[in-house]
Amino acid sequence: MKSLPEDENFSFIYKFSIEGIGIVLFSYSKIIQYFTGHWESLIDLEDVYTAEIFPKPSCTKTWRNDLNFGYQRIASMNHSLIELCTEIPEKLGVTEEMLQPWLDGCRLKDVIASKRLFVCDLSILEGITHKKGMYLCAPIALFMVNGDHELVPIAIQLYQQKGPDNPVFLPSDPEYTWMLAKMWYNNADASYHQCLTHLGFTHLLMEGIAIITHRNLSQSHPLFKLLAPHFLYLIAINALGFETLLAPNGSIEKTMNVGYDGALQLVEKGIKQWRMDVHGTLPEDLKRRGVYDKNVLPEYHFRDDALLLYDAIHEYVSKYTRLYYDTPEKIAEDWELRSWKEEMTKQREQGGCGVPGENGQFTSIDHIIQTLTCIIYTCSVAHAATNFPQYDEYAFPPNYPAMMRGKPPSTKEPLTEQDVINSLPDKPTTLATMRLTRILSTHGTKKLGNFEVQYIFDPKAMQVVKEFQKKLEDVCKIIKERNEKRRKPYKYLETDCIPNSISI
Numbered sequence: 219m220k221s222l223p224e225d226e227n228f229s230f231i232y233k234f235s236i237e238g239i240g241i242v243l244f245s246y247s248k249i250i251q252y253f254t255g256h257w258e259s260l261i262d263l264e265d266v267y268t269a270e271i272f273p274k275p276s277c278t279k280t281w282r283n284d285l286n287f288g289y290q291r292i293a294s295m296n297h298s299l300i301e302l303c304t305e306i307p308e309k310l311g312v313t314e315e316m317l318q319p320w321l322d323g324c325r326l327k328d329v330i331a332s333k334r335l336f337v338c339d340l341s342i343l344e345g346i347t348h349k350k351g352m353y354l355c356a357p358i359a360l361f362m363v364n365g366d367h368e369l370v371p372i373a374i375q376l377y378q379q380k381g382p383d384n385p386v387f388l389p390s391d392p393e394y395t396w397m398l399a400k401m402w403y404n405n406a407d408a409s410y411h412q413c414l415t416h417l418g419f420t421h422l423l424m425e426g427i428a429i430i431t432h433r434n435l436s437q438s439h440p441l442f443k444l445l446a447p448h449f450l451y452l453i454a455i456n457a458l459g460f461e462t463l464l465a466p467n468g469s470i471e472k473t474m475n476v477g478y479d480g481a482l483q484l485v486e487k488g489i490k491q492w493r494m495d496v497h498g499t500l501p502e503d504l505k506r507r508g509v510y511d512k513n514v515l516p517e518y519h520f521r522d523d524a525l526l527l528y529d530a531i532h533e534y535v536s537k538y539t540r541l542y543y544d545t546p547e548k549i550a551e552d553w554e555l556r557s558w559k560e561e562m563t564k565q566r567e568q569g570g571c572g573v574p575g576e577n578g579q580f581t582s583i584d585h586i587i588q589t590l591t592c593i594i595y596t597c598s599v600a601h602a603a604t605n606f607p608q609y610d611e612y613a614f615p616p617n618y619p620a621m622m623r624g625k626p627p628s629t630k631e632p633l634t635e636q637d638v639i640n641s642l643p644d645k646p647t648t649l650a651t652m653r654l655t656r657i658l659s660t661h662g663t664k665k666l667g668n669f670e671v672q673y674i675f676d677p678k679a680m681q682v683v684k685e686f687q688k689k690l691e692d693v694c695k696i697i698k699e700r701n702e703k704r705r706k707p708y709k710y711l712e713t714d715c716i717p718n719s720i721s722i
Contacts, residue, residue, distance in 0.1 A: 257639050260616060263648075272652055275610050281617035284389060287400050288361055288369035289517075290618065291338060293708045295607045296411040297520040298497075302508025303337040303360065304330060310358055311380030312373050319390060320372040322365050333514045334363040340406050342414075342491070344378050346484050349477035355406045355626055367516045374399045376406075376626050383628045392632035397616075398641060405622045408612070409476040411604065412620070414488040417464065419497070420601040421720055422485065424449075425456050426571040427562070427593055434558040440542045441555065443673040444535070444590065448597040450663065450670055451721035463654075473643070473651045474620045494573050498592040500528045519708035520603060522700070526693045527599045527666075527711060532591045534686035539590065541678055543583050555580065562589075598666045602716040609659040613652045615642050620651055658722060666690060666716040 257263060267274040280286040291300045306312060306326075314326040321329050329335050339358045348354035360373040374387045376399065387399035428449040435442035463469045464481060471478040496502050504510035504521055512522060543549050559580055564570020580586050611618040621643040627633065643651070664670055667687045674680055694713040701707035709715060 257642065257645070260635060260638065263614065263616065263642075266645075266649065266652070272613070272656065275614045275617070277610065277617040278614050281614060282397065284370045285368055286617075287371050287404075289706065290404070290407075290611070291336075291361060292369060292515060292517065292521075293519040293706070294611055295604050296407050296415050297603060298415065298503060298507075299338050299340070299407075299410065300336050300361070300507065300509065300515075301338070302333060302514065303335040304508070306360075307337065307339070307358065309378055309380060310360070310373070310375055311384070311386050312360070312375075316386065316388065317360070317372055320362060320364075320370070329362065333508075333511075336361045336363075336369070336509075336515070338407075340410055341378055342487060343406055343409060343484070346409075346476065346487070347480040348475050349471070349480070352475045352477075352621075352623070353626055354409060354475045354480065355402050357403045357406050359403055363515065369515065369517065371400065374403050376402055385628070385630055387627075387630070391630050394633040394635060394638055395627055395630055397638060398627050398633060401616060401619055401638070401641065402622060402626045404618045405475060405620070408618055408620045409474060409480070409484065410488075412470065412474065413476065413481045413484040415604045416601075417459070417481075418485045418488050419492060420596055420604065421452070421456050421459065423489065423492070423498075423573070424593065424597050424720060425452055426566075426573070428452050430558060430561040430571050434561055435554050437673075439554050440538075440676075440679070441558075441590065443679075444538055445593060446673050447669040447671060448594050448719045450719040452597070452719055455721055469650065469654050473647055473654070475622060494589065494592055498596060499588060500524055500595065517705070519700075519704065520711070523697050523708065523711040524599055524603065526696060527690075527713070527716070528591070528595055530686065530689045530693050531595050531599070532587065533689065534682065535590045535594065536587050537682045537685065538679055539583065539587050541676075541682070543586065546582075549580055549583065549586070555586075597719050598716050599711065601720045603710055605720075605722065606659050606661070606710050606715060608655040609652070612655040615648055615651070619643065621647055660722055661715065661717065663717045663719065663721045665714045666718055667713075669718060 264274060264278055266272065277286065290296070317326060324332075326335075337358065337360055340356050341358070343354060343356035346354060346356075355376040356378050357374060357376045358378065359371055359375070361369050362372050363369055370389075372389065375384060376387075377384045380386075387396055389396060391399070431442060431445055431449065435445075437443075437446075461468070464478070465471070466478050468478065470476065470481045474481070476484065492498070496506055501510060504525075509515050509518060509521060512518075515521070543552075549555065556579060560570075562571045562573050563578070564572065566572040580589075612620055615621075616638070619642065622641050623643065624641050642648075667683070667690045674683055690713045697712050701709060701712070
């Protein structure tokens with residue numbers, strides 16, 4: 219298909235606003251590049267920011283801190299990788315003696331038993347292609363909740379298999395050696411985030427759902443009316459993304475170690491492992507990772523706020539769906555629903571969506587509700603949580619480097635600030651990353667529950683929408699009250715920051 223259907227394209231105003239922002243940012247980045255010299259120190263990097271166009275990210279003050287590194291695992295873009303550690307992985311070359319200084323005087327088995335030890339394992343990156351002349355780690359790291367209820371890193375191994383050239387880095391290592399270990403971990407984390415958490419698990423999976431919805435549900439079907447607002451501009455933004463982001467000479471190729479070929483491999487590998495009934499269903503995903511209990515990981519702000527929103531969406535979907543499927547017979551007799559579900563489960567090679575974790579036909583109203591909740595949650599909350607923090611994290615390279623130059627450290631020898639600077643991307647790459655993530659972090663459509671296009675006119679269903687809007691207002695108040703009390707506010711899931719759809 220050479221062009222998008224008219225009703226799937228951007229509106230003139232929305233397209234004009236995106237293009238206008240892009241032109242302004244491109245112009246300013248060229249001016250900044252001209253008037254600033256080479257990076258000479260880590261402080262020097264801060265000279266590229268301008269208050270209105272490229273505001274200085276708050277992480278410029280906190281990025282060196284281990285608390286910031288821990289916070290990135292639970293309240294930033296890649297918030298759903300961390301798992302409860304119930305035993306030390308065999309492939310991780312640590313001993314209790316090595317970890318003892320960070321165990322708050324406890325024995326390792328007691329720390330594990332008290333659910334204070336966590337692991338992030340990026341084994342999926344093992345074997346993934348990377349750009350020529352660059353490296354892509356596949357790290358594994360341990361984190362612990364300390365006595366102040368803060369998550370901190372206590373061990374980082376940059377590759378999966380332990381060995382003499384793959385040491386376990388510790389907070390006691392020389393300052394810049396430990397710093398580079400964290401930066402190389404984050405470089406790998408960035409590849410996972412951009413290719414899977416962001417593109418694969420929201421943009422690409424939901425585009426398939428949007429397409430089969432148009433194919434199988436008529437515009438008069440109640441479930442089409444429910445879902446349509448959450449597909450606004452999705453196909454259009456993905457088409458633009460394939461032209462500019464995930465293209466042979468696109469932004470991922472230019473600004474990330476994983477590059478274009480590696481990104482495609484990673485997307486394919488990750489989507490095969492993703493399941494709608496687990497990874498796409500927030501409570502089940504949290505349970506799978508051992509972090510559903512709010513007493514575990516006490517500052518897991520993403521979990522706490524996202525669950526409120528998931529429950530609100532689930533309640534909305536349940537009320538709406540039960541208006542139209544009040545008996546099992548109505549499910550069985552709905553041939554549009556049946557065709558939609560069949561195409562959802564049919565393999566991609568056969569022209570279907572191939573969504574893992576969705577098999578067979580809908581057998582109950584609860585199954586329909588779960589699937590619809592997953593779709594709306596992913597298009598709104600999940601995408602907002604992984605998309606809108608991007609400028610805050612990526613725009614200052616030492617904090618979350620999309621690109622790293624040179625080789626990852628293979629010994630614990632002391633390194634210098636110059637070694638860190640030499641590992642960072644050059645100025646054009648840094649400015650390109652700033653420009654891209656500034657655009658991606660832009661809000662351009664209405665907030666969740668307030669729709670650009672009105673599809674629902676049934677009075678009973680309209681009442682359900684009003685109740686959903688009121689529920690979201692209540693949730694927003696709760697989250698804002700939480701943020702007033704938190705050590706570091708987590709504002710990405712305040713409801714006025716969440717669009718209905720994946721439109722950027």
